[in-house]
Amino acid sequence: METFFYAVPAVMAAGLLLVMVRLLGRSRRIARAWNGGLTAEARCLRSYTTASGGGDTTISTTLHHVFEFTTRDGRVVRFEEENGPGTILEGDIVTVHYAAGHPEEATAKAPARGRLYAESGCLLGFLGAVLAFCVFFMVTAHWMFDETGDLMPMP
Template identity: 35%
Template sequence: MTTLIVLLLFVAGTAWVLCKCVREFLTALRSVFFGQRAEGRCVRSYGTEGADGFTRMHHVYGFTTADGRAVEFEEPTMLMREGKKVTVRYREDDPERTATITGLRTLSPLLGSAFGVLLSCAFFLLSAVLLWLYVAKVWPEQ
């Protein structure tokens, strides 16, 4: 019974992570294909050291919306220097949460989201198969 509860929690947790990753990926895709376009810049980049000792780079981008609002957002890109011009896509209803950078040299946010979807999908499928195998083995014995 304890094993069943653990497996059910594992399935629920991986399903929740998968939903979050898919929603983030779809938001980015909607912004890229259906969003407004604006010229932006990398406002600043800085590094933070994690508990594992590795330095993680953060990049903050700024742009002005069509109605004149100045918006800054952070997005995980691979290599970006301060002051570099980028193309920003955003949805008019919520530019702070939907802004993403686009272009051939700035694919890392979309690729990162797609990788998150694939990885979380793999863990969800693994957890579902483990649950199915457990149920198929235990229930016939009862």
């Protein structure tokens, strides 16, 4: 029984750390594209949605766009971006931002550094609070058990 009180928070903490690392990577890629200083005209080749959930959970949809553009050195780059504006349709021309060394990490999102940092900071703060609770629970869990490993009765 005692193992359960350590294993579940440990798995949750590992998952939270993975989500935090992915969030930081996403924010870094978008900021690098905006700070790269290069722009190009891209054509939206495809627009589609994916759905997840169902059954007992709510269904959520994600909008995807596939863009293609030519870099300044003549290289054709195709990339996919999630959660773009719903006003972009197939065939539309949009401005993309990219860094010279990483054109495949381009973004069609307009630069909004403050919003990016605020969103990332709030999400990291929330995930950090949940992570801190998991660690706190694991540290204090040993006080809930007696010498035999059974839960102690409530006083």
